[in-house]
Amino acid sequence: MKAMSLKKQDRYQSVKELQQEIEAYQSGFATRAEGASLWKIFKLFIRRHKSAAGVAIMILVLIIVSSILNWRERVRVEKALAAFQQSEAARAIERKRSAPSLVDTAKMLIEQKKFDTALDMIKMACDYDPELSDARLIHALLLMYKGDATKAAEECRTAVKLKGISAPADLQLALEACQTASFSSHKATSVSVLASVCSRLGIPTLGAEFASSAETRLAMYREKLNAIWPGIGSALRIDNMGRLSLSFDWKRDIGDISRLRGIPLNHLNLTGTAVTDLSPLEGMPLTSLSLTSNPITDLSPLRKLPLKSLFISFSAITNLEPLRGLPLESLKISNTPLSDISPLAGMPLTNLSLTATHVTDLTPLAGMKLKSLDFDPSTIKKGLNVVREMQSLERINNKPADVFWKEYDAKKKPPAE
Numbered sequence: 001m002k003a004m005s006l007k008k009q010d011r012y013q014s015v016k017e018l019q020q021e022i023e024a025y026q027s028g029f030a031t032r033a034e035g036a037s038l039w040k041i042f043k044l045f046i047r048r049h050k051s052a053a054g055v056a057i058m059i060l061v062l063i064i065v066s067s068i069l070n071w072r073e074r075v076r077v078e079k080a081l082a083a084f085q086q087s088e089a090a091r092a093i094e095r096k097r098s099a100p101s102l103v104d105t106a107k108m109l110i111e112q113k114k115f116d117t118a119l120d121m122i123k124m125a126c127d128y129d130p131e132l133s134d135a136r137l138i139h140a141l142l143l144m145y146k147g148d149a150t151k152a153a154e155e156c157r158t159a160v161k162l163k164g165i166s167a168p169a170d171l172q173l174a175l176e177a178c179q180t181a182s183f184s185s186h187k188a189t190s191v192s193v194l195a196s197v198c199s200r201l202g203i204p205t206l207g208a209e210f211a212s213s214a215e216t217r218l219a220m221y222r223e224k225l226n227a228i229w230p231g232i233g234s235a236l237r238i239d240n241m242g243r244l245s246l247s248f249d250w251k252r253d254i255g256d257i258s259r260l261r262g263i264p265l266n267h268l269n270l271t272g273t274a275v276t277d278l279s280p281l282e283g284m285p286l287t288s289l290s291l292t293s294n295p296i297t298d299l300s301p302l303r304k305l306p307l308k309s310l311f312i313s314f315s316a317i318t319n320l321e322p323l324r325g326l327p328l329e330s331l332k333i334s335n336t337p338l339s340d341i342s343p344l345a346g347m348p349l350t351n352l353s354l355t356a357t358h359v360t361d362l363t364p365l366a367g368m369k370l371k372s373l374d375f376d377p378s379t380i381k382k383g384l385n386v387v388r389e390m391q392s393l394e395r396i397n398n399k400p401a402d403v404f405w406k407e408y409d410a411k412k413k414p415p416a417e
Helices: 014-024 038-048 050-110 115-128 133-146 149-166 168-178 191-200 202-226 385-386 403-414
Strands: 236-239 244-247 268-269 288-290 310-313 330-332 351-353 373-374
Touching: 038 236, 050 133, 050 202, 115 133, 133 202, 191 202, 202 236, 202 244, 236 288, 244 330
Parallel strands: 244 268, 268 288, 288 310, 310 330, 330 351, 351 373
Antiparallel strands: 236 244
16 A cells, blocks of 8 residues: 555655545545556446436437437338339339230220220320320320310320331321311311321221211301300301311400300401400410400410411500410511510511511511511611511512612612702
8 A cells, every 4th residue: 555655755745645545535536546547447437427327328328229220220211112113113114014905995995985984094005105106196186086185286296206207107197287287276177187097096986076076066166156146156167177267356245255265266356356355265276366456465375375377456465475485477566565576586477567566676586587577667776687688578568578678778878969
């Protein structure tokens, strides 16, 4: 012991130092005399803090156990997810394999004239195998028969794309005919084309339905119109391609056209009517629309229509933004308060009339292949060079283009002195 050491320098040098050692020992600390190792110091620390140490150990154990459990759970979840993904992949493969049999079932249902059930079946086939072009084409034909021209056109375009250059020439032509004419018009449009496509697909009954329903459906639509507006049914016409047209020309008492929903019109004339809401036209296969001398101010419902011709002269339209991106080829906006034609940029326009407007900038017409243009040269501040450089122009302000420019340049020359 240090207190009894023979060497004085090894003993406690004072009573106070001895007392401090005794107090340290009694308090559970290691004394200097012991020369305690780190392990013993740690054990003494644990003894001094039994409660806190116990809690710390418990927390440590819980953390370790929790980590193990979390790791096991993560492994379990990852395995379950992998198994699910593998199972779903297998199911997708199986569903894709079953798609052709669903198409065959749909064809059988069509031949039994169970068109609604056939539509559900063929839609399932398209979902199971999105690249099954015949299924998409049959789906388009059924949608066409049911009157949903917009969705039918989408499916038809998809079918054409899927077939690509490998499609037989006759089928490709038929599909293009459906895409450009049949699916944007009356249900009986281009009957021979539809019948041919239906026959090739093995569903001649549907082709016969198209052929036999033309006059029946026309009579039905006329009856519907007469019930709303007595005598107006005769204004509904159908051309040799089955395209439906209706004219309300200068009928001031026509203000609400909501009853037109469900009639797949291609051409509609609302000139001189009191119509203010175009929303009933949404989803229609309209390619031509006249709103001349009409109180319409909002063109938003026209955003997704396949319009090629639009006439809105003598109206209160001030914003053409809803027309951006439409496939318009002919547009008349004369005698309107319009000032901005930038939404027309990039359109396939060939005929444009914008006289008596507030338009001052013609640069949005750059790149167009206009054949006819009517405008007020005196009001144009920018973009006149765009028109002058347009080689496709044949007529300007109802004059041959070269004659117009000669007269325009002559007026610009200073008078001879």
